Amino acid sequence: MMLNLFRKFKKGFLKTQKGLWSSLAGLFAKKLxxxxxxxxxxxxxxxADFGPETVEKILQKMREISKDDREKTGAQVLRQVLSELLSGAEGQxxxxxxxxxxxxxxxxxAGKTTTVAKLAYQLQNNGEKVLLGSCDTFRAAADQQLKTWADRLKLDCVGSHQGADAAAVAFDACQAGMHRNCHWLLLDTAGRLHNKAGLLEELKKMLRVMKKCNEHFPQHRWLIVDGSLGTNSITQAKLFHEAVGLTGMIITKLDGTSKGGALVGIYDALKIPIYYIGLGENPEDLRPFSIKAYIDAIIGEDTEGDK
Ligand SMILES: Nc1nc2c(ncn2[C@@H]2O[C@H](COP(=O)(O)OP(=O)(O)OP(=O)(O)O)[C@@H](O)[C@H]2O)c(=O)[nH]1
Ligand SMILES: [Mg+2]
Known part of the structure; x- marks a missing residue:
């Protein structure tokens, strides 16, 4: 299964990889x-959608290295630069x-509801007790979508209905999670447009109310980012960060995008760890983020043994 997923990852990034490869090979084969x-x-x-600021950084670092060391191949130099830019990006x-x-x-x-299901599946497989909470009270079918996943994965879910107070649902779910001695409570929320101030206020209210259960709740505030949208996501991510203080990110839909570079731009702009990446719509299509696997997928596999 893991091998399949890696293939999927590589296949997804093939477009990014092909462009980078031919360009790199030509670049470093030259004397001058x-x-x-x-x-x-x-x-x-x-x-490849690395984004303007990241492109600037990559080029600057590559120029520096190529001045001192012309023994390395282009791929080796880019690998080194990307590893530096992604240093600290692996959330655990x-x-x-x-x-x-x-x-x-x-x-x-962005993939919130699907990611809740995928992560629950993964945690449950590791023997953890997981509870879901349906705090998307904005969209009519949202609660049913999460419940369908809960039934499929045989998980408990604290439900809600359209128009309910999302903060009250979050509070109930926290109480239920504590009483049932769960290890994890995964809360789905409504898709919030970052420029809708009212919705961000509602989010802050959720945070305040959860703190009444336990001052540390919620320990994790993760932004789910659609990776296929490229670096457009940076602005929205910054706004979410200002509103709630993000502690992590998951980049979804990295299967089948040619914009694989966006992940570096997003991390470089925010420096918030990436815990997982989404590579499909099924429960098993979630992988812990690995810098090495990511770089292998966008540059091509590391056949020379360099890091
Ligand atoms: N290919 C692919 N599709 C994904 C991935 N993650 C989610 N999707 C799909 O993206 C669509 C939206 O996913 P949802 O999980 O409903 O997104 P959401 O953020 O909950 O959306 P709202 O509740 O409307 O805000 C669905 O069709 C998912 O199956 C992924 O990693 N890869
Ligand atoms: Mg949803």
Missing amino acids: ITAEDWEQFEATLYG LESTNDLQVILMLGVNG
Whole structure:
């Protein structure tokens, strides 16, 4: 299964990879790299959606390395630069004896509900006791969508109905999670447009109310980001961060996008750890984020043994 997923990851990034490869191979094979060569490579980086600020950083670092060390291949240099830019990006979820609450946030369609299901499936498979909470009280079918997942995965779910107070549902779910001695409570929320001030206020209210159960709740405030949208997500991520103080991110829909570079831009802009990546719509399509696997997927596998 893991092998399949890795293949899927690689297949998804194939478009990104192909462009980078041909451009890199040409670049570093030359004795003298001209300004025009760098410009061409810059265009390739933009095409892979690394985003303007990250492209600038990548090029600067690559130029520095190529001045001192012409032994390395282009792929080796880019690998080194990306590893530096992603340093600290791997989030790691650790279980404790107490209930941990994860609040899943993000704009419409980012993949929150699906990610709740996928993560619940993964935690449950590790022997953890998981409860779901349906705090998307905005959309009529939202509660049913989460309940359907709960039934499929044989999980308990604290339900709600359209128009209910999301903060009250969150409070009830926290109480239920504590009483039932759960390890994890995963809370789904409504897709909030980052520029809708009222919705962000509602989110802050949820946070205040949960603190009444336990001052540490919710320990995790994760932004679910649609990776196929590229670096457009950076602005929304910043706004969510200002409103709630994000502690982690999950980048979804990395299967089948040519914009694989956006992940670096998003991390570089926010420096919030990425815990998982989404590679499909099924429960098993969630992988812990690994810097090495990601770089392998966008540059090509590490056959020379360099890190
Ligand atoms: N290919 C792919 N599709 C995904 C992934 N994650 C979610 N989706 C799909 O994206 C669509 C939206 O996912 P949801 O989980 O409903 O998104 P949401 O953020 O809960 O949306 P709202 O509740 O409307 O705000 C669904 O069709 C999912 O199946 C992923 O990693 N890969
Ligand atoms: Mg949803």
